[in-house]
Amino acid sequence: MAHAQRPMEATTTRNAPTTTGRSRRSHAPHDSHDERRGTKKCDHTAITHPKIRFVYIALPRDYRAGGPKEFEAMEGAKMQESQHDRCSKPLESRTALVTGSSRGIGEATAKALDEAGARVILTGRTIADLERVAAGLGNEPVVIPTDLSEAGAGTRLAEAAISRAGGVDVLVNNAGFPIRGAPEDLVEAELDRILAVNVRSILMLVAGLGPTMIERGRGSIINVSSVASLRGPVGRVAYTATKGAIDAMTRALAADWGPKGVRVNAVNPGIIKTAMFESRQDDMTAVAQAMARRVALGRLGEPRDVAELIAFLASDAAGYITGETITIDGGMVHAMTAQEGSG
Numbered sequence: 001m002a003h004a005q006r007p008m009e010a011t012t013t014r015n016a017p018t019t020t021g022r023s024r025r026s027h028a029p030h031d032s033h034d035e036r037r038g039t040k041k042c043d044h045t046a047i048t049h050p051k052i053r054f055v056y057i058a059l060p061r062d063y064r065a066g067g068p069k070e071f072e073a074m075e076g077a078k079m080q081e082s083q084h085d086r087c088s089k090p091l092e093s094r095t096a097l098v099t100g101s102s103r104g105i106g107e108a109t110a111k112a113l114d115e116a117g118a119r120v121i122l123t124g125r126t127i128a129d130l131e132r133v134a135a136g137l138g139n140e141p142v143v144i145p146t147d148l149s150e151a152g153a154g155t156r157l158a159e160a161a162i163s164r165a166g167g168v169d170v171l172v173n174n175a176g177f178p179i180r181g182a183p184e185d186l187v188e189a190e191l192d193r194i195l196a197v198n199v200r201s202i203l204m205l206v207a208g209l210g211p212t213m214i215e216r217g218r219g220s221i222i223n224v225s226s227v228a229s230l231r232g233p234v235g236r237v238a239y240t241a242t243k244g245a246i247d248a249m250t251r252a253l254a255a256d257w258g259p260k261g262v263r264v265n266a267v268n269p270g271i272i273k274t275a276m277f278e279s280r281q282d283d284m285t286a287v288a289q290a291m292a293r294r295v296a297l298g299r300l301g302e303p304r305d306v307a308e309l310i311a312f313l314a315s316d317a318a319g320y321i322t323g324e325t326i327t328i329d330g331g332m333v334h335a336m337t338a339q340e341g342s343g
């Protein structure tokens with residue numbers, strides 16, 4: 001496992017080929033590269049779109065040689081429709097940075113944003129995993145390995161994202177880890193580390209990348225919190241403190257930057273099947289079954305469940321949502337399950 005110490009040291013130079021075979025050129029928000037990327041996709045979609053075939057099959061034989069006016073109007077309408085279809089990816093021409101995208105919820109989020117048309121900047125410590133995720137993405141991803149526990153890491157990552165991709169439209173602050181234990185056993189060095197990754201890095205990325213969103217007059221920041229911040233889980237006081245801080249900063253930042261066009265929301269996952277969950281379970285099947293019984297929907301969450309919500313919040317479809325903390329736990333916290341009764 002390779003852990004990079006400095007974001008820029010571990011990255012390739014601009015325009016150099018990536019390990020995935022794609023070029024990593026600068027990606028300013030409105031450059032011709034965007035258009036080239038969009039056009040390539042649009043052409044492909046137009047060729048394979050079933051509605052295009054309908055136009056040619058349904059029209060009379062003499063139509064293409066110059067048919068009646070209504071058919072010309074019909075073609076115009078169809079062409080407009082296909083024009084809309086081929087460019088309808090909600091995050092087309094946008095750039096998104098996802099922290100902790102080497103696995104788990106962050107990896108699923110990177111995939112969902114890429115599918116929605118965004119160019120994704122991947123970051124985490126494990127270069128091999130970041131390259132593996134990058135190989136599965138289609139919009140010329142950028143890999144910037146970073147250890148967010150280091151002093152100055154958030155600022156350096158923001159600077160690298162601006163240098164490599166021209167800033168971002170979407171920032172997903174997902175990297176995080178738990179520590180468990182009795183409150184009386186807390187150790188200051190561990191506290192410093194969890195605060196650095198789970199809280200400080202978010203604020204420094206916001207400070208470093210927020211101005212690129214404000215400049216564009218739009219942006220979406222999504223912070224990954226936890227249902228831990230809504231309850232009082234035993235043996236996780238430090239982790240819960242960091243997630244409570246995320247919820248609070250989400251509301252405050254939404255107030256600061258709402259007038260500048262930047263939306264800020266948090267998602268609060270329940271139990272999601274990732275390495276974080278599995279690392280602390282000896283008998284995964286039994287534990288998972290027991291936990292799923294506490295979930296109204298009867299199953300634990302998949303990383304993709306959270307990723308879909310994040311992709312929605314990143315998009316213009318969520319354009320009137322800001323300052324929210326949105327629970328995504330299959331009904332574990334708020335819905336009362338049959339086992340707990342109703343009295």
Ligand SMILES: NC(=O)c1ccc[n+]([C@@H]2O[C@H](COP(=O)([O-])OP(=O)(O)OC[C@H]3O[C@@H](n4cnc5c(N)ncnc54)[C@H](OP(=O)(O)O)[C@@H]3O)[C@@H](O)[C@H]2O)c1
Pocket residue numbers: 099100101102103104105106123124125126127129146147148149174175176177178197224225226227268269270271272273274275276277
């Ligand atoms: N899974 C759940 O049940 C659950 C529930 C509620 C909330 N959450 C939250 O969801 C987020 C993602 O969790 P997950 O379940 O997907 O966990 P995971 O599978 O353990 O992934 C954590 C990610 O964070 C990165 N990361 C950890 N420490 C880092 C550091 N010092 N610097 C940079 N990146 C670091 C990891 O990358 P590297 O190891 O490569 O650095 C990895 O990509 C976390 O904020 C977590 O608190 C998870």
